[in-house]
Amino acid sequence: MLQLQNIIFTVPASDSGKEPPAGQTIINDVSFTFEPGGFYAITGPNGSGKTTIAKLIMGINEPTSGRIMFNGNDITSLPINERSNAGIVYGFQHPARFKGTTFRDLLSISLGSDDEEKLVNIISRVGVCSMDFLDKPVDSKLSGGEIKKIELATVIARNPKVAIYDEPDTGIDLWTIGPMVDLLKREQKENNTTTIVVSHNKTFLEAADTLLLIKKGKIAYTGDLAGAMPMLEDLSVCTFDELCQGEDDAQCYR
């Protein structure tokens, strides 16, 4: 069980230039409990705080206040690698691009073994990465879709208890989205992985048992997709809600 308790995250002084000013609140009092083996989707407008929440769970961001509990332990100040060893793994929205480091390197680190057979096994389990990715450098030459597939594989290779995927479908071709959802479902069922997917993609939102809608750093809705539809449609209509005078009007800002 992973619990966020009254999490507040404000921009630390060290991170901020002039804008946004240090002290600006990005996550504003978020509390939620992720049950073991559940499939959760987090959605919401750009800049609402989804990635920030994921990074708070992984330990990349440290909450300004509040607590994070994992299986009864307070992990609020646990370093990233210790959280990873405890079973929490995050697949980045914008995966790091290295110089020289290959997919094989990342996969071996994740697996804790460079045994060829194990590497091949994991690649076939993931399915979406071809075998000849293995010795490719994970650098700026990889396409947007390729690096996202690699990122996903490195998360799965760790057999996490809690897996967080931040927009795993960005850049992924139409033919791979379905198999990717099936894969995450299978991992969830077979290994009881608590699966959290940040996404704007309806396929992922439909796959989830529970949906969290984030708006301006707060949880605006939790529940099933059907219940969220009115709010999602509202959000999708227009983001200029304060200025809008109707779509037929000459002053539409979209």
Place this chain on the structure above:
Amino acid sequence: MLNAIDKKVLKEVADLEGIPKGAYNIRKNGKLEGREVSANINIETNEKGDGIVIDIKPGTVNESVHIPVILSQAGLHDVVYNTFIIGEGSDVTIVAGCGIHCGSNESEGHSGIHEFYIKAGAKITYVEKHIAIGEGSGKRILNPTTKVFMEENAQAQMELTQLGGVDEAKRANEATIGAGSVLLITERVMTEKEQSAESKNEITLAGTDSKTNIVSRSVIKGSSSQDFYVNLTAKARCYGHIECDAIIMDNGINQTIPALRALHPDAELTHEASIGKIANDQLMKLMSLGLDYDQAVNRIIQGFLR
């Protein structure tokens, strides 16, 4: 005879477990230690007696030459002039390298001046590793010079590596690239403590459709310093790229100066250079896969210098 230290040095610089197969020339403390020629590869001491001439017959393929240098004599500063003639249409690997074992407080040094004449259509891979080991406090100095002359449609890939132990290094690379020829240089240097390394490169794209890619990867630890200069001159329709990346750790200092000079309207020259600490997103990624900070740094550096 090769002793245990010599064997260790050979292993490090040339990946050799003993005497190599094929043609070789082993130089130890300024003297010939062993030589073997093959039907296609001849090695002779040059006229002046201050180096060797390696002559590779036209059409020689899939053969290799090892020419390691071992230095373990206190106070010795060895200078050697080696000439390589790579015959037309051949395809060979040359493994050079120098290992210093320093056991005293006297300095030891090696300056290898290597000239390559690469004939039309020939292809070479040149691998050069520099290392220095030993408990002695004497300075270990390595000043390699490489001069490359490429005729038409030749290919050369040069891997120049110095990963620690060397106190002072001054490298000079010069190359003239003929029509349709391709030169790829990758230099990897790691310095630490108070070490300094300098690399000066003068590369000329002389012939039509000549190409070059010059890659430099530097890791600067401790209070060490590295300077990297490239002057890339284009005299014909050609393509050239320079890529220099330096990672600074601790209090290292780096200067990277790539210069492009086009003396022909159809020259296409580009460069990328970056100096900085290890990227935070790379560290975060590896830590999220369970590595602690130091392990993550090591893996990133390992990949970078590969």
